[in-house]
Amino acid sequence: MQSSQTRKPSCLPNCPFTESAPPRHFRSGEPSTASALHEDLRRRSYACGFTGRIGLVLVLSVVGTSLGSAQQQLAEPFTPSARWSHYIHRTYGPVRLGVLAADTAIDHALREPACWDSAAGSYGRRYARAFERRAIRNTAELATGLLTGEDLRYHASRSPLIQGRVWSALRASVTAQMPNGTKRPAYTRFFASALANVSTAHWTRQPIQPRWLLQSLAWSSLDQVQTNLLDEFSPDLRRIGVRIWKRVRPH
Secondary structure (H helix, E strand, O other), X not given: OOOOOOXXXXXXXXXOOOOXXXXXXXXXXXXXXXXHHHHHHHHHHHHHHHHHHHHHHHHHHHOOOOOOOOOOOOOOOOOHHHHHHHHHHHHHOHHHHHHHHHHHHHHHHOOOOXXXXXXXXXXXXXXXXXXXHHHHHHHHHHHHHHXXXXXXXXXXXXXXXXXXXXXXXXXXXOEEEOOOOOEEEOHHHHHHHHHHHHHOHHHOOOOOOHHHHHHHHHHHHHHHHHHXXXXXXXXXXXXXXXXXXXXXXXX
């Protein structure tokens, strides 16, 4: 018989590693209710997390760090060497790792995933899961992009209108640019996101099911929209941050 000191009860049936959550006993039919509640909390967490990430960009802008620093005017061809440099920057760049740590802190504060508690060890698990997912996705995009020729880099909008720039960020989340300049659905991104989600499902003991996979792809697309919006508007946020800093800094 296992001692109570070594047991780690989980707050959701399929999610391991919860250290402080009390055990729960579900009646018949209750898991679906718990799943719906978890999905509602996830939507709320996404909204709060997006606001927090906007604030994070503004703070970084004030201290002179721009998340759009690697964004280039993409007139040059996306050669294999350029793809490799882009991959290294996106996956292992110090700024990107720092932003991932701050991003994970937001998820940690919002208890996402909800089956992990707020202890320091749970933050480490959330960060490791997020980094593993990023590494798998970016590596798959690198390898598949070399085969398909798709360019998934974000192209800054030339529109003077805010709605035009927002639409550009939305459209770019699901499309890719080909070497001849045409657009097509971002098959490379879809494949890489699916592979990353399936490969990291073991962290929460998530069963691999078609409905879950489609939902995870939808969430991945929303995450990409968020990234594109930050890339599009980070120069503006940086200018606002610099102005605020000049006004509030001691003279």
